[in-house]
Amino acid sequence: MSEREFGFDTLAIHAGAQPDPATGARATPIYQTTSFVFDDTQHAADLFALRAFGNIYTRIMNPTQAVLEAKVAALEEGTAALAVGSGHAAQLLVFQLLLQPGDEFIAARQLYGGSINQFNHSFKSFGWNVVWADAEDPASFEAALSDKTKAIFIESIANPGGRITDMQAIAKIARKADVPLIVDNTLATPYLCKPLDHGANIVVHSLTKFMGGHGNSMGGVIVDGGNFDWSVGDKYPLLSEPNASYNGMILYETFGNIAFAIAARVLGLRDLGPAISPTNAFNILTGMETLSLRMQRHCDNALKVAEWLAAHDEVAWVNYAGLKDNAHHALHKKYCPKGAGAVFTFGLKGGYDMGVKVVSNVELISHLANVGDTRSLIIHPASTTHSQLSPKQLEQAGATPDVVRLSIGIEDADDIIADLAQAMKA
Numbered sequence: 001m002s003e004r005e006f007g008f009d010t011l012a013i014h015a016g017a018q019p020d021p022a023t024g025a026r027a028t029p030i031y032q033t034t035s036f037v038f039d040d041t042q043h044a045a046d047l048f049a050l051r052a053f054g055n056i057y058t059r060i061m062n063p064t065q066a067v068l069e070a071k072v073a074a075l076e077e078g079t080a081a082l083a084v085g086s087g088h089a090a091q092l093l094v095f096q097l098l099l100q101p102g103d104e105f106i107a108a109r110q111l112y113g114g115s116i117n118q119f120n121h122s123f124k125s126f127g128w129n130v131v132w133a134d135a136e137d138p139a140s141f142e143a144a145l146s147d148k149t150k151a152i153f154i155e156s157i158a159n160p161g162g163r164i165t166d167m168q169a170i171a172k173i174a175r176k177a178d179v180p181l182i183v184d185n186t187l188a189t190p191y192l193c194k195p196l197d198h199g200a201n202i203v204v205h206s207l208t209k210f211m212g213g214h215g216n217s218m219g220g221v222i223v224d225g226g227n228f229d230w231s232v233g234d235k236y237p238l239l240s241e242p243n244a245s246y247n248g249m250i251l252y253e254t255f256g257n258i259a260f261a262i263a264a265r266v267l268g269l270r271d272l273g274p275a276i277s278p279t280n281a282f283n284i285l286t287g288m289e290t291l292s293l294r295m296q297r298h299c300d301n302a303l304k305v306a307e308w309l310a311a312h313d314e315v316a317w318v319n320y321a322g323l324k325d326n327a328h329h330a331l332h333k334k335y336c337p338k339g340a341g342a343v344f345t346f347g348l349k350g351g352y353d354m355g356v357k358v359v360s361n362v363e364l365i366s367h368l369a370n371v372g373d374t375r376s377l378i379i380h381p382a383s384t385t386h387s388q389l390s391p392k393q394l395e396q397a398g399a400t401p402d403v404v405r406l407s408i409g410i411e412d413a414d415d416i417i418a419d420l421a422q423a424m425k426a
């Protein structure tokens with residue numbers, strides 16, 4: 001093809017993909033195989049020693065997965081990406097490369113409840129200590145820094161509150177402290193916001209949500225920004241020191257600005273094993289071809305539903321950054337001007353009881369624990385996704401007992417509104 005730099009929508013369809021060299025198949029095939037035949041013993045030895053790139057075994061790499069990785073890297077404008085089995089697996093692999101037992105990382109309190117849980121409990125059992133800060137107050141990240149801090153973690157648009165994080169302010173603090181800023185861009189997707197443009201060093205996603213977009217496949221991804229010096233202060237030995245499992249190879253020295261993605265694959269994925277299945281990679285990369293169309297419709301619908309709710313007598317409050325009077329409206333205009341996403345919360349004047357009734361009475365909208373489906377979804381976070389949190393943590397995460405969370409789908413907005421109206425009336 002020509003040297004032309006393609007636009008986002010063209011990349012969403014074509015990046016990473018080409019007609020299958022063996023069969024000419026135009027859609028990316030599902031390479032449903034565990035392993036790949038070597039050319040000869042030298043080829044096998046070169047692959048194992050990282051002297052050559054290529055497929056060995058699907059736990060580490062697979063051609064369907066590779067297309068998904070190239071597509072995500074192109075859309076996020078990173079240097080490389082690694083697809084894994086879920087969003088949580090992506091987070092596990094990122095921190096496993098960065099932290100030694102006893103190390104700390106700073107995370108925003110305004111996160112998906114499952115991430116708060118992962119950090120507070122499972123990560124602690126590895127000796128990785130989370131220190132919480134307030135995404136509403138970037139200075140709190142600076143105050144939380146210590147000589148053990150190895151990373152900062154935030155969400156671009158926070159789940160469930162739909163709050164938009166001031167990424168540039170927090171990136172400045174991370175840069176000064178010489179630690180990488182990791183941004184979970186699940187709710188925004190690169191269609192709405194590219195964290196690497198705002199100072200992030202690593203981007204993670206749950207591909208299970210808007211990226212795949214159809215509620216049918218689990219996946220996660222790590223995007224390497226290629227913009228962090230992993231040799232700084234000898235803080236990241238897995239990247240900057242000789243690796244015993246590769247005959248003393250120094251991964252950062254060898255792979256430069258794709259070293260993080262390579263290390264996540266050849267150490268994290270190889271040894272911890274949370275691979276994505278080829279079929280899930282196929283489903284997600286197919287979904288990604290329509291990312292722009294879907295995300296714009298998600299956002300347009302979400303704004304219509306939020307405006308309707310805000311004008312409803314039974315509704316106490318609506319927290320959607322797309323609404324002009326919302327505290328995060330200016331951050332929405334700055335970081336994701338095409339739309340404020342499709343996940344937001346609202347509360348009813350009847351409080352918890354009324355919220356539970358509305359969740360029980362919807363018919364078109366599905367009551368389930370997910371976001372980012374073509375279908376509209378509803379849940380009561382305090383009793384489900386965020387149920388492990390204390391009352392204080394619930395408040396900080398934007399998930400108090402009166403809160404109802406919506407993930408607005410791409411149906412006709414009038415039908416979504418009519419369903420909420422009948423549920424409230426009932």
Ligand SMILES: Cc1ncc(COP(=O)(O)O)c(C=O)c1O
Nearest residue numbers: 086087088112159186206208219
């Ligand atoms: C913002 C965010 N990050 C990460 C995750 C975890 O992703 P997964 O369920 O694919 O492990 C979720 C899941 O809901 C999420 O909403």
